[in-house]
Amino acid sequence: MMRKIHVLDTTLRDGEQVPGAKLNLEEKLEIARQLKKLRVDTIEAGFSASSPGDFEAVTRIAKTVGNDGGPVITALARAVKSDIDAVYESVKFAERPLIHIVLGTSSQHLDKKFKKSKEEILSKGVEAVKYAKKLLHEVQYSTEDASRSDFEYLWKTIEAVVKAGATVINVPDTVGYAVPEEFGELINKLNYRLKNLNDKVLLSVHCHNDTGLATANTLMAVKNGADRVECTINGLGERAGNAALEEVVMGLKTRVDYYGAYTDIVSKEIMNTSRLVSNLMGLDVQVNKAITGENAFAHSSGIHQDGLLKSRDVYEIINPADVGCEEMEMVLTARSGKHAFRNALEKIGFQLDNEDEFAELFDKYLELADKKKEVYYHDLFYLANIFMIEKHGKSTSIRLYELENLQVISNDLFPTATVKLKRGNETYQGSAAGDGPIDALYSAIKSMINIELELKEYKISSISRGKEALGKVALKLSYQDKIYSSRAIDTDIIKASALAFLNGINRIIMEQTKEKAKDEHSA
Numbered sequence: 001m002m003r004k005i006h007v008l009d010t011t012l013r014d015g016e017q018v019p020g021a022k023l024n025l026e027e028k029l030e031i032a033r034q035l036k037k038l039r040v041d042t043i044e045a046g047f048s049a050s051s052p053g054d055f056e057a058v059t060r061i062a063k064t065v066g067n068d069g070g071p072v073i074t075a076l077a078r079a080v081k082s083d084i085d086a087v088y089e090s091v092k093f094a095e096r097p098l099i100h101i102v103l104g105t106s107s108q109h110l111d112k113k114f115k116k117s118k119e120e121i122l123s124k125g126v127e128a129v130k131y132a133k134k135l136l137h138e139v140q141y142s143t144e145d146a147s148r149s150d151f152e153y154l155w156k157t158i159e160a161v162v163k164a165g166a167t168v169i170n171v172p173d174t175v176g177y178a179v180p181e182e183f184g185e186l187i188n189k190l191n192y193r194l195k196n197l198n199d200k201v202l203l204s205v206h207c208h209n210d211t212g213l214a215t216a217n218t219l220m221a222v223k224n225g226a227d228r229v230e231c232t233i234n235g236l237g238e239r240a241g242n243a244a245l246e247e248v249v250m251g252l253k254t255r256v257d258y259y260g261a262y263t264d265i266v267s268k269e270i271m272n273t274s275r276l277v278s279n280l281m282g283l284d285v286q287v288n289k290a291i292t293g294e295n296a297f298a299h300s301s302g303i304h305q306d307g308l309l310k311s312r313d314v315y316e317i318i319n320p321a322d323v324g325c326e327e328m329e330m331v332l333t334a335r336s337g338k339h340a341f342r343n344a345l346e347k348i349g350f351q352l353d354n355e356d357e358f359a360e361l362f363d364k365y366l367e368l369a370d371k372k373k374e375v376y377y378h379d380l381f382y383l384a385n386i387f388m389i390e391k392h393g394k395s396t397s398i399r400l401y402e403l404e405n406l407q408v409i410s411n412d413l414f415p416t417a418t419v420k421l422k423r424g425n426e427t428y429q430g431s432a433a434g435d436g437p438i439d440a441l442y443s444a445i446k447s448m449i450n451i452e453l454e455l456k457e458y459k460i461s462s463i464s465r466g467k468e469a470l471g472k473v474a475l476k477l478s479y480q481d482k483i484y485s486s487r488a489i490d491t492d493i494i495k496a497s498a499l500a501f502l503n504g505i506n507r508i509i510m511e512q513t514k515e516k517a518k519d520e521h522s523a
């Protein structure tokens with residue numbers, strides 16, 4: 001029988017412990033609303049006793065997101081009355097509030113941090129649960145540093161706090177010390193004893209990523225009986241972070257045959273949630289990050305691209321649409337082969353039936369690709385267009401926008417931009433002011449182009465060093481409910497920004513023209 005795995009998201013508590021990731025009240029609320037859309041079972045909204053701001057944020061989340069059938073809302077407390085009171089006073093407004101208490105069980109915590117005996121700490125934990133239980137029915141107890149704790153003492157603690165009324169037992173691998181097989185064994189043994197003691201109590205895990213094993217340990221725990229997983233979006237969290245929600249959820253979904261378990265997560269909301277968290281926390285997702293990284297569904301080598309074009313499951317185990325991502329991306333590079341090249345040509349409206357001409361154009365493409373890191377659709381368009389003029393004296397009827405020149409003035413008061421564009425034989429000039437130089441630049445471009453699109457994401461990074469460093473701008477543009485990716489590279493980051501925007505617009509124009517031609521052909 002399939003088991004439901006409960007998901008607690010702690011992006012707003014453990015995730016927010018990342019240096020520099022501090023969120024304000026409105027930002028916390030926005031993320032909590034998105035987590036509700038994602039359908040997490042529990043939101044750990046903060047650490048209520050830590051500051052008036054966090055207390056207020058947990059309270060507002062409990063009052064708004066925690067109602068109308070929303071998730072369980074919890075916040076963290078030490079085994080200290082005033083912390084427990086603060087959690088209660090802030091989460092009590094939710095329909096389903098939970099108090100979360102943490103107290104260490106390892107010798108490192110007992111001997112070095114608390115300098116107290118096992119008995120003293122155990123009775124402190126029991127007293128904390130009894131106290132919380134007077135306030136709320138639902139109480140979670142986390143045995144901090146469980147994976148480095150003496151097993152019999154760990155169990156003795158769990159047994160005592162369950163008898164005192166804990167309804168969730170969370171087993172953290174606080175410093176990412178566990179290895180999957182050993183952690184699986186630990187969960188298996190605890191689960192066996194716990195279910196014999198009280199089978200209503202949920203067994204939860206909370207894994208950190210210090211040696212890159214957070215997801216593996218979490219999945220191994222599920223395989224061995226854990227009922228609940230604690231995760232964060234994009235794997236954010238103290239130090240190297242926590243188990244990434246998207247990895248655990250998609251791991252379970254993709255290998256349901258192995259785990260025999262499911263979650264209620266609406267996987268199509270994963271990408272939106274990841275982007276929101278990344279933007280609000282100001283923390284980029286690494287490009288090769290599983291599920292949510294920019295390259296998670298990008299394919300650049302010829303053998304892979306050929307396989308994918310024949311059948312997507314040759315090189316893809318997750319459909320990008322399942323996680324709310326746009327189509328898989330075929331990045332054209334010097335490692336691409338003829339199949340991917342032909343596919344890209346067709347996408348931009350060029351059908352070369354003469355194989356000799358195709359081979360000639362492919363050679364020209366490889367020459368260009370060797371000079372550039374990536375070949376974009378507009379590069380290909382010009383290459384193919386010039387080739388067609390040379391060979392047949394005619395060009396395609398599609399006209400793309402080219403950047404002639406630009407002037408952007410950046411200041412605190414009134415950032416402005418003036419841009420000159422060319423399309424075929426026509427030239428255009430537009431000016432605009434904006435909230436910042438890029439906003440002004442994009443408004444100026446939009447003023448000349450009749451296209452209703454929205455900038456969803458703007459990312460800039462440096463891809464080389466020194467004075468001649470290249471700036472790479474990567475955008476996500478939304479047009480008619482579809483997301484288009486576009487990129488550009490230049491030593492001038494303002495110019496790279498303009499080119500990336502125009503590349504996206506040109507890509508939309510090319511696809512639209514092709515769709516129109518298809519419709520006319522079939523009519």
Ligand SMILES: CC(=O)SCCNC(=O)CCNC(=O)[C@H](O)C(C)(C)COP(=O)(O)OP(=O)(O)OC[C@H]1O[C@@H](n2cnc3c(N)ncnc32)[C@H](O)[C@@H]1OP(=O)(O)O
Nearest residue numbers: 014047049050051078079080102103104113114144174238
């Ligand atoms: C593994 C984790 O992620 S645990 C959660 C980590 N999150 C946070 O720390 C949240 C942010 N923290 C804070 O805002 C503050 O540290 C507070 C409000 C919790 C405490 O602040 P302060 O009272 O100034 O204490 P400070 O942080 O300097 O030291 C922690 C104290 O709590 C004690 N303590 C630590 N863990 C626990 C616990 N689980 N239960 C009871 N006491 C604890 C420590 O022994 C120390 O006590 P001492 O002052 O008697 O030596």
Ligand SMILES: CC(C)C(=O)C(=O)O
Nearest residue numbers: 102142144172174206
């Ligand atoms: C509060 C607990 C669950 C924690 O964050 C940890 O042990 O890492």
